[in-house]
Amino acid sequence: MSERITRAQIPMEEMGITPGSACQGCGAALAARLAFKALGPNVIRHGVPCCPDTVTKTPQIGTVFEGGGALLTGTSRGLKAIGREDVLAVGFFGDGGTYDIGFQGLSAAAERNENILVITKDNEAYMNTGNQRSGATPKYATTSTNPVGPKSRGKEQPKKNIPFIFAAHYVPYVATASVAFPEDLIAKVNYAKTITGFRIIIIQSPCPVGWRFEPEKTIEIARAGVQAGIWPLFEIQNGHDFKLNYKPKELKPVTEYLKPQARFRHMTEAEIAEVQEDTTSKWQSLIQSDEMGKVLI
Amino acid sequence: MIEIRLHGRGGQGAVTASRILATAAYEEGQYSQAIPMYGTERRGAPLTAFVRIDNQRVRERMLVHEPDISIVLDPLIAKQQGVVESLKAGGIVLLNTAMAPEEVKLGGDFKVATVDATTIALEVLGRPITNTAILGAFVKVTGALKLESIEKAIKKYFPGRLGDMNIAAVRRSYEEVKGPIQAVVKSGVQEKMDLNVGGYGVLKDVSSWRVFTPEVDVDKCISCKACWIFCPETAIQWDEAKKKPYIEYNKCKGCGVCANECPVKAIEMVRVEV
Numbered sequence: 001m002s003e004r005i006t007r008a009q010i011p012m013e014e015m016g017i018t019p020g021s022a023c024q025g026c027g028a029a030l031a032a033r034l035a036f037k038a039l040g041p042n043v044i045r046h047g048v049p050c051c052p053d054t055v056t057k058t059p060q061i062g063t064v065f066e067g068g069g070a071l072l073t074g075t076s077r078g079l080k081a082i083g084r085e086d087v088l089a090v091g092f093f094g095d096g097g098t099y100d101i102g103f104q105g106l107s108a109a110a111e112r113n114e115n116i117l118v119i120t121k122d123n124e125a126y127m128n129t130g131n132q133r134s135g136a137t138p139k140y141a142t143t144s145t146n147p148v149g150p151k152s153r154g155k156e157q158p159k160k161n162i163p164f165i166f167a168a169h170y171v172p173y174v175a176t177a178s179v180a181f182p183e184d185l186i187a188k189v190n191y192a193k194t195i196t197g198f199r200i201i202i203i204q205s206p207c208p209v210g211w212r213f214e215p216e217k218t219i220e221i222a223r224a225g226v227q228a229g230i231w232p233l234f235e236i237q238n239g240h241d242f243k244l245n246y247k248p249k250e251l252k253p254v255t256e257y258l259k260p261q262a263r264f265r266h267m268t269e270a271e272i273a274e275v276q277e278d279t280t281s282k283w284q285s286l287i288q289s290d291e292m293g294k295v296l297i
Numbered sequence: 298m299i300e301i302r303l304h305g306r307g308g309q310g311a312v313t314a315s316r317i318l319a320t321a322a323y324e325e326g327q328y329s330q331a332i333p334m335y336g337t338e339r340r341g342a343p344l345t346a347f348v349r350i351d352n353q354r355v356r357e358r359m360l361v362h363e364p365d366i367s368i369v370l371d372p373l374i375a376k377q378q379g380v381v382e383s384l385k386a387g388g389i390v391l392l393n394t395a396m397a398p399e400e401v402k403l404g405g406d407f408k409v410a411t412v413d414a415t416t417i418a419l420e421v422l423g424r425p426i427t428n429t430a431i432l433g434a435f436v437k438v439t440g441a442l443k444l445e446s447i448e449k450a451i452k453k454y455f456p457g458r459l460g461d462m463n464i465a466a467v468r469r470s471y472e473e474v475k476g477p478i479q480a481v482v483k484s485g486v487q488e489k490m491d492l493n494v495g496g497y498g499v500l501k502d503v504s505s506w507r508v509f510t511p512e513v514d515v516d517k518c519i520s521c522k523a524c525w526i527f528c529p530e531t532a533i534q535w536d537e538a539k540k541k542p543y544i545e546y547n548k549c550k551g552c553g554v555c556a557n558e559c560p561v562k563a564i565e566m567v568r569v570e571v
């Protein structure tokens with residue numbers, strides 16, 4: 001499991017080359033900046049189609065949406081063949097590239113326990129092409145393919161539980177992180193670097209345009225998501241060992257997360273109560289897992 | 298046929314403005330098209346959109362290359378000669394700027410009208426989204442569409458209170474627009490700003506993306522490094538010797554994250570003077 005670090009221990013050196021072409025206040029641009037800062041120079045970055053987050057000084061290779069898992073596998077095995085296992089094959093993908101279109105290739109790589117690190121910047125929709133719903137979009141969010149209207153309440157289905165889905169491949173390391181908790185995020189990347197096998201870190205990265213809030217609120221909203229238990233920060237090793245990294249005495253109400261985002265503006269009291277109930281009950285089971293130090297998958 | 302080109306930045310709503318114009322024309326029984334310039338438009342990045350309006354079916358499907366009217370939603374872009382490029386002789390350019398038409402430095406054979414749409418938007422909507430605010434001015438100076446049809450179209454895109462606020466912005470810009478007058482200068486100063494920045498990669502300077510600029514009060518600063526760690530663009534550098542942040546303004550997009558995260562409010566977002 002990761003070891004806590006302080007702000008003073010965050011490396012000063014930047015791996016990002018900026019300014020990039022991301023939107024003002026882009027959470028994913030910050031996710032890339034922080035993750036690659038922690039990774040340092042010894043990585044080969046792999047990409048699939050997604051928003052332009054932050055360009056990095058690392059060598060980079062891209063492929064089709066479906067090909068992320070396969071390309072990472074090829075690089076990792078190639079590095080092994082030439083005796084350069086000091087270099088890490090890293091995938092930096094969107095939620096579409098992880099939860100949906102890229103999933104089967106990643107699932108296969110996870111099941112084979114390939115020696116790769118996948119980092120997902122989860123902005124909860126296909127943002128590069130204009131906010132189409134993805135498996136990562138939460139229930140009730142309005143998107144361009146699930147617009148709220150007389151007969152629609154936004155997305156009907158809940159957000160896919162992708163960390164647990166990857167944990168159910170019994171891979172060495174699965175973690176969630178948030179751009180509002182940079183020390184936790186960097187500690188997790190640091191830890192992931194020290195182990196081998198399939199590792200995945202999913203970073204919740206608010207998108208001001210798609211989630212519809214003013215760009216200065218990116219961190220505020222990400223923080224509220226964690227504090228309300230909507231996006232809990234945890235680690236799972238080998239599909240078994242479990243640790244919750246952020247445990248407030250009391251969760252904030254989900255409204256603190258939902259209300260500032262216009263994608264949820266249409267929600268009724270009853271719908272908010274439903275999200276609250278769902279969040280609280282999931283949180284209770286995470287707390288229980290944390291007390292046992294294990295999760296039953 | 299009237300052909301219109303809109304210049305703006307991602308987030309100011311140029312594409313929505315083009316749709317409102319086309320919808321308003323349709324409301325009047327005309328044929329119309331709204332065409333966004335395809336690219337990966339980012340909030341803050343310059344972009345263009347186009348509109349065609351005619352009393353018979355519009356068969357053209359290409360971008361508008363020689364507009365009759367150029368509408369500019371952003372005050373910084375409004376200074377670029379590119380906004381009047383290929384404008385038809387005798388055409389009109391409508392600029393969002395606090396300047397009077399006489400002070401505008403764009404040159405050529407066309408008419409100039411101005412309205413301070415950013416101030417109207419900030420005062421009426423509370424946000425610098427200038428797309429609806431400029432449309433009232435458009436109606437007044439071009440006479441191409443009726444105010445009622447613009448208002449009807451706005452109601453379609455923004456139902457409820459938001460629609461009412463946007464209509465208030467439209468009416469104010471209808472009142473406050475100045476001009477059109479014949480352009481004062483013969484040939485304008487050529488500036489090199491790319492008015493249609495799409496795509497991926499590293500940019501050189503994003504200063505022009507800002508409506509507000511962060512300013513650090515180092516005396517208030519308690520050296521917590523929050524602004525430094527949360528800036529998505531690495532625009533905030535950390536001075537280890539002084540233990541204070543400083544801003545590389547060419548990298549700053551003016552998102553306001555740093556000011557919002559500073560626990561002692563040592564960073565203030567100040568409106569850019571244009």
Ligand SMILES: Cc1ncc(C[n+]2csc(CCOP(=O)(O)OP(=O)(O)O)c2C)c(N)n1
Pocket residue numbers: 028049050051065066093094095096097098101123125126127128129134
């Ligand atoms: C197979 C395939 N379908 C669709 C696209 C078009 N496309 C490019 S980027 C993108 C959205 C990516 O969304 P996501 O992975 O969530 O990343 P984000 O843009 O949100 O960063 C889409 C749909 C594509 N490139 N390939």
Ligand code: SF4
Pocket residue numbers: 025511527528529530531532533544548549550551552553554555556
């Ligand atoms: S306004 Fe945004 S881009 Fe500019 S320094 Fe602050 S956080 Fe960075």
Ligand code: SF4
Pocket residue numbers: 513517518519520521522523524525541542558559560561562563564
């Ligand atoms: S966030 Fe505010 S107090 Fe902290 S280092 Fe930046 S300016 Fe100083």
